[in-house]
Amino acid sequence: xxxxxxxxxxxxxxxxxxxxxxxxxxxxxxxxxxxxxxxxxxxxxxxxxxxxxxxxxxxxxxxxxxxxxxxxxxxxxxxxxxxxxxxxxxxxxxxxxxxxxxxxxxxxxxxxxxxxxxxxxxxxxxxxxxxxxxxxxxxxxxxxxxxxxxxxxxxxxxxxxxxxxxxxxxxxxxxxxxxxxxxxxxxxxxxxxxxxxxxxxxxxxxxxxxxxxxxxxxxxxxxxxxxxxxxxxxxxxxxxxxxxxxxxxxxxxxxxxxxxxxxxxxxxxxxxxxxxxxxxxxxxxxxxxxxxxxxxxxxxxxxxxxxxxxxxxxxxxxxxxxxxxxxxxxxx
Amino acid sequence: xxxxxxxxxxxxxxxxxxxxxxxxxxxxxxxxxxxxxxxxxxxxxxxxxxxxxxxxxxxxxxxxxxxxxxxxxxxxxxxxxxxxxxxxxxxxxxxxxxxxxxxxxxxxxxxxxxxxxxxxxxxxxxxxxxxxxxxxxxxxxxxxxxxxxxxxxxxxxxxxxxxxxxxxxxxxxxxxxxxxxxxxxxxxxxxxxxxxxxxxxxxxxxxxxxxxxxxxxxxxxxxxxxxxxxxxxxxxxxxxxxxxxxxxxxxxxxxxxxxxxxxxxxxxxxxxxxxxxxxxxxxxxxxxxxxxxxxxxxxxxxxxxxxxxxxxxxxxxxxxxxxxxxxxxxxx
Numbered sequence: 031x032x033x034x035x036x037x038x039x040x041x042x043x044x045x046x047x048x049x050x051x052x053x054x055x056x057x058x059x060x061x062x063x064x065x066x067x068x069x070x071x072x073x074x075x076x077x078x079x080x081x082x083x084x085x086x087x088x089x090x091x092x093x094x095x096x097x098x099x100x101x102x103x104x105x106x107x108x109x110x111x112x113x114x115x116x117x118x119x120x121x122x123x124x125x126x127x128x129x130x131x132x133x134x135x136x137x138x139x140x141x142x143x144x145x146x147x148x149x150x151x152x153x154x155x156x157x158x159x160x161x162x163x164x165x166x167x168x169x170x171x172x173x174x175x176x177x178x179x180x181x182x183x184x185x186x187x188x189x190x191x192x193x194x195x196x197x198x199x200x201x202x203x204x205x206x207x208x209x210x211x212x213x214x215x216x217x218x219x220x221x222x223x224x225x226x227x228x229x230x231x232x233x234x235x236x237x238x239x240x241x242x243x244x245x246x247x248x249x250x251x252x253x254x255x256x257x258x259x260x261x262x263x264x265x266x267x268x269x270x271x272x273x274x275x276x277x278x279x280x281x282x283x284x285x286x287x288x289x290x291x292x293x294x295x296x297x298x299x300x301x302x303x304x305x306x307x308x309x310x311x312x313x314x315x316x317x318x319x320x321x322x323x324x325x326x327x328x329x330x331x332x333x334x335x336x337x338x339x340x341x342x343x344x345x346x347x348x349x350x351x352x353x354x355x356x357x358x359x360x361x362x
Numbered sequence: 363x364x365x366x367x368x369x370x371x372x373x374x375x376x377x378x379x380x381x382x383x384x385x386x387x388x389x390x391x392x393x394x395x396x397x398x399x400x401x402x403x404x405x406x407x408x409x410x411x412x413x414x415x416x417x418x419x420x421x422x423x424x425x426x427x428x429x430x431x432x433x434x435x436x437x438x439x440x441x442x443x444x445x446x447x448x449x450x451x452x453x454x455x456x457x458x459x460x461x462x463x464x465x466x467x468x469x470x471x472x473x474x475x476x477x478x479x480x481x482x483x484x485x486x487x488x489x490x491x492x493x494x495x496x497x498x499x500x501x502x503x504x505x506x507x508x509x510x511x512x513x514x515x516x517x518x519x520x521x522x523x524x525x526x527x528x529x530x531x532x533x534x535x536x537x538x539x540x541x542x543x544x545x546x547x548x549x550x551x552x553x554x555x556x557x558x559x560x561x562x563x564x565x566x567x568x569x570x571x572x573x574x575x576x577x578x579x580x581x582x583x584x585x586x587x588x589x590x591x592x593x594x595x596x597x598x599x600x601x602x603x604x605x606x607x608x609x610x611x612x613x614x615x616x617x618x619x620x621x622x623x624x625x626x627x628x629x630x631x632x633x634x635x636x637x638x639x640x641x642x643x644x645x646x647x648x649x650x651x652x653x654x655x656x657x658x659x660x661x662x663x664x665x666x667x668x669x670x671x672x673x674x675x676x677x678x679x680x681x682x683x684x685x686x687x688x689x690x691x692x693x694x
Contacts (some may be wrong), residue, residue, distance in 0.1 A: 055652040141554065203658070206642060206650075208540060208564040214651045222652045230642055230657040232540040234565040234598025241600060251418035266566025268573060269601060272608050310538060310544065310562055316646035318538075319407045320387040320554045325562040326535070331570035 080179020152182030159189030163198030259335030259352025260297030412511020484514030491521030495530030591667030591684025
């Protein structure tokens with residue numbers, strides 16, 4: 031881990047500071063959130079994103095609301111900021127329970143604990159995931175699942191990082207990940223700093239790259255995993271899974287256990303956030319579609335468990351049948 | 363056909379004028395090409411694009427080169443402007459042969475004939491394709507295959523237009539088509555003018571839209587079709603074909619016979635243009651990836667004939683086995 035380590039957030043003692051990811055890689059600007067309302071707003075507008083990082087930010091936001099005497103309202107605003115990532119609710123509930131039990135000090139301590147647990151979970155997850163790799167693989171990934179997405183070393187990108195350090199990765203093909211370009215903007219930014227070879231590719235090229243034999247493995251993160259192993263993740267993930275199956279490539283999902291939602295029996299139970307169409311019709315501040323054009327903009331899709339080769343968690347690599355392997359790992 | 367008909371080019375008597383498609387939909391600017399060199403350059407930088415429209419532009423470019431006394435050099439520059447679309451070579455060779463036979467006047471007459479044949483081919487193609495549609499289908503399309511791409515009423519979009527006029531289409535889902543956004547920019551522009559309901563969607567959402575039951579049919583154009591029915595078309599087409607097969611949706615290709623290349627036995631023989639990575643790392647004039655990031659930018663992919671449900675041409679709807687149906691239609 032170099033001195034150039036990227037972090038999505040830092041707690042300053044009386045406020046949560048977030049690296050505004052909407053401005054990366056062009057500008058590194060930190061924004062200050064003095065209370066839960068500001069944190070919720072930052073989550074909603076994607077200044078911080080990535081399921082685990084959203085959870086961390088919301089944990090600190092909940093701790094701020096405990097300090098400010100608006101715990102219930104603050105927690106509600108945070109949980110409602112985005113609907114799909116389950117880590118958000120999971121983190122807020124833990125901090126809320128700590129606050130109810132032990133007051134603001136206990137709430138902040140819990141937020142800090144969630145952060146250090148996340149860092150440790152990422153480290154272990156990277157270790158477990160790296161065991162899947164052969165030699166010098168060319169890996170395709172989607173969206174951003176690195177330090178910016180988790181506050182640790184990352185989920186899928188953390189696995190890539192560990193595997194690369196051991197010779198298991200020769201190149202990362204980075205889906206640009208429309209509409210918000212988290213791949214081209216954020217994953218490229220992180221890989222650049224880490225010195226891992228990569229090329230950005232249009233999302234639509236994945237099939238052609240596989241057909242030309244340029245991809246050995248697909249690895250992605252998750253925003254919520256159902257009890258049966260269905261995976262909700264950034265829009266485009268399902269398409270990659272279908273293509274990987276056709277080309278007999280391993281399709282790996284890497285996520286901390288906090289991403290698993292035992293209350294969602296299958297992907298059908300997972301709410302999919304629909305975001306504003308202007309994210310599609312406007313690119314980098316420029317309107318590209320005709321004035322008045324409407325767009326569909328589902329932020330996530332659901333990949334059925336049958337397409338998932340392996341599920342990497344901090345507790346080890348889970349394999350099908352997922353209903354059993356997931357139940358087992360959660361019961362430990 | 364309304365008065366708002368869009369045209370990609372017009373021959374002014376002593377020059378070819380092209381509607382600069384790189385500026386649409388924001389600006390409608392016509393550029394003047396006084397000779398074959400300017401036409402080749404306009405084709406290379408995508409001021410005119412779409413396999414049939416490239417063919418038309420090149421036909422007029424070749425006629426200009428015949429007038430200017432540089433027939434061979436002009437034709438070579440035009441044919442080399444882009445490698446994948448076969449219509450380009452086909453059109454240039456016809457005009458060149460006419461020039462050799464009958465001089466500049468015959469060359470220009472041939473270019474005009476190719477244009478009127480294209481308009482008529484599109485009309486017939488639309489009629490044949492429309493017969494495939496049921497009632498009020500929701501159709502997914504990729505890239506731009508309308509008037510801007512052909513100079514007539516379009517290939518896939520021409521079919522959609524005819525089918526819509528007969529109640530066969532209720533909505534068009536328009537893949538934005540990265541990297542150059544021909545869907546969001548050009549197809550949306552044409553559908554807007556035609557008054558056909560549409561929504562722009564990120565390319566990566568196609569799988570999710572199909573899984574949610576929002577798509578009844580996929581229809582696309584082609585840049586070159588091999589003798590066995592393999593289809594080279596805009597990057598992302600192959601992915602759509604794989605997804606359509608998984609969801610048991612018809613995957614239809616619409617293209618004039620001039621797009622079929624009997625000299626390419628299969629897709630493997632078709633040269634795939636690799637364009638500059640900056641088209642991916644820069645969006646609408648803004649650099650989105652980190653400075654120095656490299657990108658892979660294959661402009662086309664190949665869809666195997668086995669994934670193509672039907673091939674719509676001006677001579678009728680071809681069905682598998684394509685080696686036979688294609689040979690039959692070309693022998694007529």
